[in-house]
Amino acid sequence: MGSANFIQKSIINKILFITITGAVVISFLAVGIFYLIFVNEGTYHFLENILNYAKEHPLNFAIFLGFLTFQAALIPIVMTYFLLKKEVVDPLHEIADRMEKISMGEIDEEIPVKREDEIGHLQESFERMRMSLKVIIEKLESDQL
Template sequence: MVKLKFLKLGQKFTLLLSIVFLIGIAASGLAMSRILNQGAQAQVTSKALMLMETMNSVRNYTSTQVNPELSPRLEEEFLPETVPSYSAREVFETLRASPDYSDFFYKEATLNPTNLRDKADAFEEVLVNNFRSQSASSEVSGFRTTPAGQVYYIARPIQIRQESCLECHSSPAAAPASMIERYGEQNGFDWTLNEIVGAQVISVPAVTVLNSARRSLLLTMAIFTTVFAVVILAVNYWLNRFVVRPLKRMSATAETVSMGDTDAEFPQTTEDEVGMLAQSFNRMRMSLQMAMQRLDRYRSERRGSSGAS
């Protein structure tokens, strides 16, 4: 490795700025990575919560508008369109046809569902039980590992708030015969009013969140790198023009003076420290010139005195 003492002034400044550049890029990269990851999560969470509110609206519409109209037919034929969770699931699948929502997945994870498709897995059971024990807030989010890979999820509790829901879930005797015929008497019963029976879960592959943050990070780091590079070039240009070049000219002038040309002047083009140095060198040159003149006069006088004697 080249020792610092063998490097020129411009090279030393370039080395220093490069070290600062690398440290700045590394530090800002770490900070921006965290910030952008949080921003990407917030963006996905906002989209997921909007979808969840939409699903709640669909559930409410199904319970208050669709179910009363179709319930008389349930004894003869089971109509899944009367089930809020079914309507919400179907509407969500329609939304997933849009590229903006194709990566999102929706599930009403229930501890004791009528349709086993909605059965909560082990992780979702913990979520529901936490909601039931009130050890969790009304909304939780985070990352989890699934057989398909890591996903980012947002969950809210499903609570029985309407008496109409208990018509199908209080007991097999109260449920429509067509529903019992399709799903049996083993699942989806003994629910009670205000009970938390499950959780609405919207998830998206973690890679979607991370890729969004990564793209933003790459763009931000490219901007930072460009700015740092421009700053280094600007500082090097300024240093070369206002420090290195004047010092080189002064060095060349000092070399000329040292060879006996005391009429050579050190160029002073600025009033800064470099200009003051040039001014000091000029005063030193003038002092040297005056000293040399006195020395020449002294020598001339000595030669004159020797000739007279």
């Protein structure tokens, strides 16, 4: 089984893949930025000033580092949010809308199955249920005539 196929089969695998990919990209960017900073000879004087400031104002420096850590953590959090919205929440809203229509008697519209993950399995199950309901309703209507 190829890695692309593995990723497509499960929502949680997509989320894990995107999150890890984001962390790797950010790590490589950080390495590049730190390399560029440390290649410069003037950096050591700058770092010495930062360490002196940290010694003199430990609370302020700790708050600053906490803020930077929070900003770095926001990137994978935001990526995960948008991925969850696109891959889970939006498709579930579509299914809920279809369920609402079926509850109002609109049973003829087919539910397209576009995925091979858990949401796709739910879509398939829902489509089978819709078809069963349609057959039952048609049978009841023909028996009443």
